Amino acid sequence: xxxxxxxxxxxxxxxxxxxxxxxxxxxxxxxxxxxxxxxxxxxxxxxxxxxxxxxxxxxxxxxxxxxxxxxxxxxxxxxxxxxxxxxxxxxxxxxxxxxx
Numbered sequence: 001x002x003x004x005x006x007x008x009x010x011x012x013x014x015x016x017x018x019x020x021x022x023x024x025x026x027x028x029x030x031x032x033x034x035x036x037x038x039x040x041x042x043x044x045x046x047x048x049x050x051x052x053x054x055x056x057x058x059x060x061x062x063x064x065x066x067x068x069x070x071x072x073x074x075x076x077x078x079x080x081x082x083x084x085x086x087x088x089x090x091x092x093x094x095x096x097x098x099x100x
Contacts, residue, residue, distance in 0.1 A: 005059050028098040037094050044087040051080045 027037050054077040061070035
């Protein structure tokens with residue numbers, strides 16, 4: 001789990017650095033796919049912010065061996081973290097044809 005947390009931190013730093021130094025790519029799809037894309041994108045962004053304290057609390061409770069409280073919050077954290085991870089890839093795949 002420590003490796004997962006540090007890998008996520010490194011990814012976040014690199015992601016933010018990349019987007020601070022690069023132009024945004026607009027989604028070029030039309031019709032229903034555009035609404036699906038923006039729904040996935042917005043929920044991904046919101047949950048990627050919301051999940052940060054959940055991950056930190058879950059991690060600290062795990063490494064301090066507070067197993068009962070760790071399990072309680074991990075039941076909430078894991079599905080959110082999984083959703084953010086999967087939708088990140090989905091958003092990337094959906095927008096990748098529009099990179100110039």
